[in-house]
Amino acid sequence: MVSERSLEVLRVIVQDYVASREPVGSKSIVERHSFGVSAATIRNDMALLEEEELIAAPHTSSGRVPTDKGYRLFVDHLAEMRPLTSAQRTAIETFLGQSVDLDDVLSRTVRLLSQLTNQVALVQYPSVARSRIRHIELVALAPHRLLSVLITDSGAVEQRVIELPADLSDEDVAEIRGAINGAAAGLTLSEAASRLRDLPDALTERTRALVEPVAGALLDQIAANRQEKLVMAGAANLVRTELDFPGTITPVLEAIEEQVVLLRLFDEMATDQHGVAVSIGRENAGFGLTEASVLSSGYSAAGSDVARVGLLGPLRMDYSGNMAAVRAVARYLSRLLGDQ
Template sequence: MVSERGLEVLRVIVQDYVASREPVGSKSIVDRHSFGVSAATIRNDMALLEDEELISAPHTSSGRVPTDKGYRVFVDQLADVRPLTSAQRHAIETFLGQSADLDDVLARTVRLLSQLTNQVALVQYPSLATSRIRHIEIVQLTPSRVMSVLITDSGRVEQRLLDLSAPMPEDDLVGLRSRLNSVLVGLALPDAAAKLSALAEDYPADRRTLVSEVTTSLVEQVLANRQDKLVMAGAANLARTEQDFTGSIYPVLEAIEEQVTLLRLFGEMEVDAGGVSARIGRENEGFGLAETSVVTSGYSSSGGSIARLGVLGPTRMDYSNNMAAVRAVARYLSRLLDED
């Protein structure tokens, strides 16, 4: 059983090791922190922490480093998730508030997160599998060329150009656009695809071919974008922390390129009462990320669907700062998307 002082010793070991990347010894703890006890007493506390497998000796020196289990206790019991400074909050609001559309806001989100945390930043698109149609626009560019615009309640805007086999009269196009919106708005994407597939059958034979060309393109547009995907930034930050990984960082780089793997990992992470979740070290072994930690939070789109954003880096990371940054960005992103 670890005492209260022992937990405080673990806290300063984690904080000092994260800051310096140097194993932490009892003399250093006494010199840097006000425990009011001797170095011998701190050594006893460290011995108990080592017995509990919360710290370990990387080599024969007197210093100790946190283990994955130690980081877990720190995150669950000791991490002080400090609120961001007013300057950091202002930076988030200013940078994300300049976004033009969903693609832009998510690209800005990962860039911002990677800068705030010095880690790899990841953000999941709102799931189109649960999205609904908000509006469909058909814009005539030339008599036989149109652009279809699909807008979902999650804020996603998808555009596609289509060359028709013959010119479509403007009145027919206006009527088709009205019909599409009256039939499809509010439908989930799978249901919208089914409706679109049968829509051309309701038109006279002389108009059916062109209508079918438009609806077939829209079906492809809907189905092609139902899969979940991630945006990532800051992979170069891994190179700056290469010493935190045994051997090469390339297996980690290869693992984070597999979006399916990362999406599965995100799906297994449940946020805690504070709105964040952390997976540490060997907890990620099944995903090829045993030497990394992942901190995530959920955000909601205007359509109500939940997606994840977070950061990934070595287990030696500033958990308190990263958890605060991830939580703050997720909350602001939810507010921003809800306004759209």
């Protein structure tokens, strides 16, 4: 049975090891923290923690470092989620508030989060299962070339250049625009795709010849919007912490390249009472990330399901600060995108 003091010893071992990357011994705990007991008593507490597999010795005659199990207990019961400073909150609101569209918002989000935490930052595009088409704009670039702009109520903007078999007049473009928006505007992407497939059959022969290539291109745009994808930043932070991956950093780099792995992990992570999910070390074995931790929190945009914003890094990370940063950014994202 681990005592309350032993749990406090675990807390300082995690905090000191995260700060120094050096194994933590009983002498340094007595010198750095006010337990009011001898080093021998602290060693007894550490022996209990080691029996419970919460800490381990990386090599003979060394201090102790947290295990995966120790980090899990720390995150679940001992970590205090530090609030962000006013300067950090101002930086989030200022930097993200300057975004011009969804792509820019998410790009800025991961850049900011990686700078705040010195980890790899990840953000999942909002799921568009419930997104509706707000408007489809068609812009003539040349007599036989159009730019189609698909805008959803979640803030997504998808552009595509469409090559046409014949020249179009301004009146032709207006007619196509009216037919397309009449069929698709206000519908979910799935509903719009179905309507656009059937649309040419309901038109006159001349109008059908104009609309068919545009409708086909829009179906491709809708399919692209329905695919799940991630935006990332801060991969260079992994190189700076390579010593924290004693086995190999390769699986982590591969997971970053294979986005589907991280998307699957996001889907399986359960949030705690603070709205943050943390998956540590061996808990990620099925994803090849046994030497990494992943943190995430959910955000939502208008007309979308919940998506995730998160961090990936070594087991030795500042869980308290990183959890607070992820939650704060996720909440701000929800407010920002909900207003669009």
